Amino acid sequence: MRDLLPPAVAVAVAGPTDWTGELLPAELACLNARAVESRRRDFTAGRVCARRAMTALGVPPVAVPAAADRSPVWPAGLVGAITHTHGYCAAVAAHADEIRSVGVDAEQHRELKAGVRRLICLPEEEDRQARLPAGISWSAVLFSAKETVYKVWHPVVGTWLDFHDALVEFDPDAGTFTARIAPARLDAAPVADPPALVNGRFAVDDALVRTAAVLPPL
Numbered sequence: 001m002r003d004l005l006p007p008a009v010a011v012a013v014a015g016p017t018d019w020t021g022e023l024l025p026a027e028l029a030c031l032n033a034r035a036v037e038s039r040r041r042d043f044t045a046g047r048v049c050a051r052r053a054m055t056a057l058g059v060p061p062v063a064v065p066a067a068a069d070r071s072p073v074w075p076a077g078l079v080g081a082i083t084h085t086h087g088y089c090a091a092v093a094a095h096a097d098e099i100r101s102v103g104v105d106a107e108q109h110r111e112l113k114a115g116v117r118r119l120i121c122l123p124e125e126e127d128r129q130a131r132l133p134a135g136i137s138w139s140a141v142l143f144s145a146k147e148t149v150y151k152v153w154h155p156v157v158g159t160w161l162d163f164h165d166a167l168v169e170f171d172p173d174a175g176t177f178t179a180r181i182a183p184a185r186l187d188a189a190p191v192a193d194p195p196a197l198v199n200g201r202f203a204v205d206d207a208l209v210r211t212a213a214v215l216p217p218l
Contacts, residue, residue, distance in 0.1 A: 141202055165182045167182070177200050
């Protein structure tokens with residue numbers, strides 16, 4: 001993720017031991033006693049990485065519990081995000097006076113089924129994907145980009161975004177994307193100055209799709 005984000009954002013990517021690291025009591029309380037092993041490993045790696053990102057900012061590492069919707073609850077004065085997929089986990093954090101919001105996402109690089117594509121793609125996006133360079137699952141990149149856009153939007157606005165609430169365009173040469181939020185969502189936002197545009201970056205290799213975006217301060 002380091003290659004996709006500005007220097008103001010601290011990045012920590014999970015190493016081999018982070019998946020079985022220590023959780024703080026407030027974090028441990030967020031795990032259901034019946035949580036499967038994969039959920040426990042992902043949650044643990046995310047929190048270990050979150051605290052390492054805090055340390056990189058010069059902030060004492062504290063617990064990052066989960067809200068009722070399972071989104072991470074960052075300490076006052078910080079913004080951040082966590083992502084995990086099979087074999088990969090990363091957390092990012094920044095000072096709230098330097099970055100308004102940050103989102104990251106990682107997904108497996110593979111073709112998505114037609115039914116999934118219909119759920120995430122607007123007709124315009126489907127048309128544009130057909131004209132993008134071959135060799136990349138652009139629907140997987142789109143899915144990841146929209147996950148990142150949601151992670152940027154939700155902490156600022158406090159509402160959900162559906163996959164069809166953001167229209168995403170890619171610049172494959174620059175490795176960037178732009179998401180335009182649906183006017184109806186902007187009109188219904190309960191805060192002033194909801195982000196109408198989210199600009200981000202993406203990277204793709206044989207195994208992973210990674211996306212990231214930040215909102216500058218107002």
